[in-house]
Amino acid sequence: MASHAFRRISECFVQPHRPTQMSNQICHLTPWDIAMLSSHYIQKGLLFKKPSTLVHPDHFTDKLLEKLRHSLSLTLSHFYPLAGRFVTHKTQDPPSYAVFIDCKNSDGAKFIYATLDMTISDILSPIDVPPIVHSFFDHHKAVNHDGHTMPLLSIQVTELVDGVFIGCSMNHAAGDGTSYWNFFNTWSQIFQAHDQGHEYEVSISQQLIHNRWFPNDCSPPINLPFKHHDEFISRFEAPFLRERVFHFSADSIAKLKAKANSECNTTKISSFQSLSALVWRSITRARSPPYEQRTSCKLAINNRPRMGAVPEEYFGNSIHVVSAETTTGELVENGLGWAAWKLNLTVAKHNERVVLELLRKWLECPLIYDLGSFFDPYCVMMGSSPRFSVYGNEFGMGKAVAARSGYANKYDGKVTSYPGREGGGSIDLEVCLSPDNMRALESDQEFINATSHSSLLY
Structure with missing residues (x-):
């Protein structure tokens, strides 16, 4: 360049x-x-x-x-x-x-x-x-x-x-x-x-x-x-990462959701939980850790809908990170629905009582997040949200053709979600991985089969 x-x-x-x-x-x-x-x-x-x-x-x-x-x-x-x-x-x-x-x-x-x-x-x-x-x-x-x-x-x-x-x-x-x-x-x-x-x-x-x-x-x-x-301040320097945006059409997302719910005989698993389960399993396979290695999928979760006193219009931070954990062996041997259900249960448990307890513990022992130690090499972190209004923003040039992000808060296993440009429930995922792990992910058939080409009409 x-x-x-x-x-x-x-x-x-x-x-x-x-x-x-x-x-x-x-x-x-x-x-x-x-x-x-x-x-x-x-x-x-x-x-x-x-x-x-x-x-x-x-x-x-x-x-x-x-x-x-x-x-x-x-x-x-x-x-x-x-x-x-x-x-x-x-x-x-x-x-x-x-x-x-x-x-x-x-x-x-x-x-x-x-x-x-x-x-x-x-x-x-x-x-x-x-x-x-x-x-x-x-x-x-x-x-x-x-x-x-x-x-x-x-x-x-x-x-x-x-x-x-x-x-x-x-x-x-x-x-x-x-x-x-x-x-x-x-x-x-x-x-x-x-x-x-x-x-x-x-x-x-x-x-x-x-x-x-x-x-x-x-x-x-x-x-x-x-x-x-x-x-309490540290400056995290990310290793060399490949950053790639993968597009998931609304139809592909619907199929993932139907598969996850069918495998668990439920209707409670959401589209994003199903997609997150696919990403968690696929990146874990790409990393090839030992079967007994603990692995986690972390989700950035908005506290506003869970707190009666914190409305959607609240300006500031109101988020926590929740985590589903298991061993590599359990994650890859069980199906998509099994992983999605673990994420569903993790999200369901995060209510106002839990939020208040987390805040009580924080006040007893204040913690400043350190990127270098907060996320381990075997976790997948799902950040941002496909619910944000990204492509509704116009500045006299029509609809944006793409959303992109900077260097900030990236590490091996960080996944940032955006709504797809065509809407309708489509989702774009910006995946950050080491070059070796990204090459392995690109060869993961379950993952690649779920992706599709984005229709960039510009």
Whole structure:
């Protein structure tokens, strides 16, 4: 990729268009937020095709950037914590370390314009996701604690020969995937309203709830028992990985679900549990561990539907990771339904009582997730969700042709899910594996037979 010229042309900071009384306050972090301080930023983005008939290409780019910046400013009026910075209050005796978001004393969110002399086909045609995609995102390798000195939100617009990539890096201690896509969806909605001449009076579809939720026996701020962030912050460096996007049509997903439920004589196993079971079994076979080796499939799970006091509009983190475990021998010798049922039971057990107990234990012994030790070499981690509204986002260029992610939070066995571009229940999986494990997965007939070619209509 060295022959392709990537250039960062300009950058600026964007402030909320209309500061409110709440946006001048501080925002305390919950246990869910604090646990993310050593993880990477969320890095997700969308690739769009430029309009086919551009008489003045430079004029198109200038107008697009102006509209993106203006609509971002309007959007930040609703998502004002993303324009802030982290601040820490420390005491030495006894040692305590409290992190919060200062929503006022900040330059705002960063906005970057870059160019790359590659085409959409150069990005999407290779079997593996090209490493150059990582350059579409700011905050490369940054951890969330870096939000003390780095913007909590950074937008990078990368212009290709025939396309535009809009990449967003959002601090994961400020919000989770639900919060991330709520921001992206709202930004798109405001952009489109502005594009249609509705300058300021935009009624967004989802009113946000910014009051951070704390358990009954906990009041902010949460003081961590540390003197310095070096005691709990680590910087995980991923080994060389192959990243590949596999497409599963709605028909293929339906067949997997029917097979899993039939094998277990039930109707309770979901489409995503069935697909996750396929991925777990296939990657485990690709790794070829000993039959007695323990293996796990971990799922990022949204607590909002399980918590009466935490609605879908809640902005912040409200996630846990749940895990189904077994031995390699049991996993590969039993069928798809057996593995899917284990995942179903794991998800079903995660209710409000369990969430509150997990929070109680966390408050007794605060844990900051360390990517290097949290995920072992024999686990599969299913991240993100095909339920997020990814392809409903438009910025004057029609529907996106693809979604891609940056370097952040990737390791051998990380699988990120997106809805398929054609909708209807189709799913795309971005799979990260070592080169040897990826080659073995590509030869796994059960897995490959379930995949299909995505219809990229651009």
